[in-house]
Each structure stands twice: as C-alpha cells, then as structure tokens.
Amino acid sequence: MLNPNNAQLPVIAAPMFLVSGPEIVTACCKSGIVGTFPALNQRTNEGFREWLVSIEQSLEGVAHPGFGVNLIVHKTNPRLQQDLETCVEHKVPLIITSLGAVRDLVDAVHSYGGKVFHDVTTLRHAQKAIDAGVDGLIAVSAGAGGHAGTLHPLALLGEIRQRFSGTLISSGCISSGADVASAIAAGADYAYMGTRFICTDESRAAIAYKAMIEQSSAKDIVYTDKVSGVYANFLGASLAAASGEEAHPDGKPIDFGEELLAPEDGDAKAWKDIWSAGHGVGNIHSTVPVAALVDELTHDYQNALQRAADLVAKRH
Ligand SMILES: Cc1cc2nc3c(=O)[nH]c(=O)nc-3n(C[C@H](O)[C@H](O)[C@H](O)COP(=O)(O)O)c2cc1C
Structure with a gap:
C-alpha cells in the first residue's frame, strides 16, 4: 500500500502515455x-498483468512508498473493467x-486498502470526484x-482545498526540488x-524527444486541440516536424486541418510522433x-526549505 514513511520526497512521478513503464516505476520506488x-501503455490486459508481476518481483523486499496505475475511466476504454479487476x-x-470518477471503482479499490487519486482541471470536476469518494485530487493546472x-x-489548489480535506496533489510545471517545495508550501x-x-534513462521516450525537451523553453510549448481533439501541451518543434510547417513564433496552434492525422491513426500515432511536454521544459x-534525479531533487528541495526557514528565523 502507499507508505509515505518510505518516501524520500513528497513526489509522484506522473503516468505518461507511451513514456512510463515498469523500468521507471521500479526506479522511482527504489x-x-x-x-x-498508464495501464494502456500495454496493448493488452495480459501484457498489463505481466508488467505488474515484473514490478512486484523487482520491488520484493524493498521498503518503498508504493506505486500506482492510471486507468482511463471512459466508455471508449474497452479494457477498463478487466484492468480494474487485475488491479484489485x-x-x-x-x-x-x-476523465471519470466513479463510486463503484473507488469501492473496489478501497476493498483491499488501495487509494484512488483523481486528476482534475476544474472545481466542477473536483466536486464530482469528491462526491464519488476519492482519497486524493490531482490539481492539473495551466502549463x-x-x-x-x-x-x-495557486488558484486551483486553493479553491479545491477549501472544499476537500483529503490528499491534495499539485500538477503542472514542477521541474526542480524548489518547485516541489513551492507546491508543498x-x-x-x-x-x-x-x-x-521524460528526461530520465528509464523513460521510454525516444532520444530525440528527450533532446528536444533539453533544448526547449516555455515559449516553445503549444497548447492545442488539433492533435487529438482535446487541448494538450506539445513541443512546438515536434508539431512543426510532423506538419512540415514552421512552428508558429507566438505559440498559436498551427491549423493542420484533417491532414495531419487520418482518423484511423488514433491517439497512439498522434502521441508517438507529436511529443507532449509542459511549460517546465x-x-x-x-x-x-x-536515482540521480531524485538525489538532485532532494538536495534542491532541502535547500529551498532551509532558505524559507532562514527567512522566518531572521524575522524573529
Ligand atoms: C507525454 C505525456 C503523456 C501523458 N500521459 C498521461 C496519461 O496517459 N494519463 C494521465 O493521467 N496523464 C498523462 N499525462 C499528464 C501527467 O500525468 C501529468 O499530469 C503532467 O505531466 C504534469 O505536468 P508536467 O508535465 O508539467 O510535470 C501525460 C503527460 C505527458 C507529458
């Protein structure tokens, strides 16, 4: 189960489509x-089950803070029930x-002592998830x-906190230990x-994707619904490469019309060739x-907390 006593840092490495697999999960936990x-990073329920077994084997006897699986709760996910049963x-x-916060799913996870965190971008969705009985809310903000x-x-966290006393998680643009400290503060x-x-050895992202993140800054991120119909943040240079156009200098979405993606290509093709990243790049x-990243984050986190403590001490 989740065990914060085994945590080195109050950090969850977020689930990422096509990027996170058992390698990153076990490295994080260790x-x-x-x-x-995400369960859907494996193409079948059997494959998903194999990943779980391999994670369990790698973590056997290791004191760790726990790991998680992302389930897409939507009628277009035909695997949901089967994957949930596997998780149970x-x-x-x-x-x-x-997407969906459902009481039955929450009850099924609570039956063995598991926790459910739900990601939300608005207060309205946060309230629906609170009504479904989730244990935690992930406030997914701009960037x-x-x-x-x-x-x-700060707006999203503050407004959710006013109506929710469960576990609150801040998501968006957190790249350093000081950023972690700011979320906690x-x-x-x-x-x-x-x-x-994404920029870790254990992530499944292509080397060119990692290099593009290393070379990008916030202005290079494009927020568009042209890739999959839902607004998301993408690396402008990968959009440009896929469309054969120059990335729009002021960050406006490029209008690809119907050409970029044939409908049958679906989300996987879109996200494989057009790379998502947030403003934290x-x-x-x-x-x-x-392991090296977590060490660096921990050091930076402690420095940020110390800096804040020193500021408080100076005033008294
Ligand atoms: C490449 C990529 C793929 C993602 N795929 C998923 C996903 O499959 N399920 C999900 O709940 N969130 C997904 N997310 C969102 C993350 O879980 C998380 O909310 C977000 O990355 C946090 O913001 P940050 O990237 O600025 O740290 C994805 C994010 C990225 C960058």
Missing part, C-alpha cells in the same frame, strides 16, 4: 518516490483515474504536460511530476538516471 504508469487482484496501492488545464496552480501533500521524468537540461 529511489523513494511513488512511480506510476494485485492490490495495486494507488489507482489514478482520469502541465499532457491534457493540461487553464487555471493557475502552497498546501499540496505531493508534487506530481511528468515532463521532468526550460528548467530541464539533462537526461539522467532516476
């Missing part, structure tokens, strides 16, 4: 942060739900990688980090092993 992956069978410590929201993180219990973990300059 380094003392929560590792996660394997007693997956944390289930992260996206996040993937399907980002549009609200400033703003009232979050965990920081949720996606883009920073400008603070990412290297690809390193997860």
Whole structure:
C-alpha cells in the first residue's frame, strides 16, 4: 500500500502515455518516490498483468512508498473493467483515474486498502470526484504536460482545498526540488511530476524527444486541440516536424486541418510522433538516471526549505 514513511520526497512521478513503464516505476520506488504508469501503455490486459508481476518481483523486499496505475475511466476504454479487476487482484496501492470518477471503482479499490487519486482541471470536476469518494485530487493546472488545464496552480489548489480535506496533489510545471517545495508550501501533500521524468534513462521516450525537451523553453510549448481533439501541451518543434510547417513564433496552434492525422491513426500515432511536454521544459537540461534525479531533487528541495526557514528565523 502507499507508505509515505518510505518516501524520500513528497513526489509522484506522473503516468505518461507511451513514456512510463515498469523500468521507471521500479526506479522511482527504489529511489523513494511513488512511480506510476498508464495501464494502456500495454496493448493488452495480459501484457498489463505481466508488467505488474515484473514490478512486484523487482520491488520484493524493498521498503518503498508504493506505486500506482492510471486507468482511463471512459466508455471508449474497452479494457477498463478487466484492468480494474487485475488491479484489485494485485492490490495495486494507488489507482489514478482520469476523465471519470466513479463510486463503484473507488469501492473496489478501497476493498483491499488501495487509494484512488483523481486528476482534475476544474472545481466542477473536483466536486464530482469528491462526491464519488476519492482519497486524493490531482490539481492539473495551466502549463502541465499532457491534457493540461487553464487555471493557475495557486488558484486551483486553493479553491479545491477549501472544499476537500483529503490528499491534495499539485500538477503542472514542477521541474526542480524548489518547485516541489513551492507546491508543498502552497498546501499540496505531493508534487506530481511528468515532463521532468521524460528526461530520465528509464523513460521510454525516444532520444530525440528527450533532446528536444533539453533544448526547449516555455515559449516553445503549444497548447492545442488539433492533435487529438482535446487541448494538450506539445513541443512546438515536434508539431512543426510532423506538419512540415514552421512552428508558429507566438505559440498559436498551427491549423493542420484533417491532414495531419487520418482518423484511423488514433491517439497512439498522434502521441508517438507529436511529443507532449509542459511549460517546465526550460528548467530541464539533462537526461539522467532516476536515482540521480531524485538525489538532485532532494538536495534542491532541502535547500529551498532551509532558505524559507532562514527567512522566518531572521524575522524573529
Ligand atoms: C507525454 C505525456 C503523456 C501523458 N500521459 C498521461 C496519461 O496517459 N494519463 C494521465 O493521467 N496523464 C498523462 N499525462 C499528464 C501527467 O500525468 C501529468 O499530469 C503532467 O505531466 C504534469 O505536468 P508536467 O508535465 O508539467 O510535470 C501525460 C503527460 C505527458 C507529458
């Protein structure tokens, strides 16, 4: 189960489509942060089950903070029920739900002592998830990688906190230990980090994708619904490469019309060739092993907390 006593840092490495698998999950857990992956990163339920078994075997006898699986709760996900049953069978410590928050799923996960965190971009969706009985809410703010929201993180966290006393997680643009400290200072219990973990040895992202993140800054991120019909943040240079056009200098989405993606290509093709990342890219300059990244984040986090403590001490 989730065990914060085994955590080195209050960080969850966020689930990322086509990027996170068992390698990143086990490396995160062994380094003392929560590792996660989307069940749909495996093409079949059998494959998903094999990944769970391999994670369990790698973590046997290791004191770790727990790991999580992301389930897409939507009628277009034909695997949902089967994957949920697999999670229940394997007693997956944390289930992260996206899109729908459903009481039956929450009850099924609670039956073995697991926790459900749900990601939201608006207060309306947060309330629906609270009504479904989730244990945690992930506030996905403007500037996040993937399907980002549009609200400033402080606004979203503050408004959710006023009506929710469960676990609160801040998501969006968190790249450094100081960023983690700022999320905690703003009232979050965990920081949720996606883009920073793309640039690790254990991520499944292509080398050119990692290099593009290292060379990008916030102005290079394009927020568009032209890739999959839902607004998400993408690296402008990968959009330009896929469309054969120059990235729009002021960051406006390029209008690809119907040409870029034939409908049958679906989301997987889109996300394979057009690379998602959040505004935090400008603070990412290297690809390193997860263990080294967690060490660096911890050092930076402690320095940031010390700096704040020193400021308080000076005033008294
Ligand atoms: C490449 C990529 C793929 C993602 N895929 C998923 C996904 O499959 N499921 C999900 O819940 N969130 C997904 N996300 C969102 C992340 O879980 C997380 O909310 C986000 O990355 C946090 O913002 P940051 O990237 O600025 O740290 C994805 C993000 C990225 C960058």
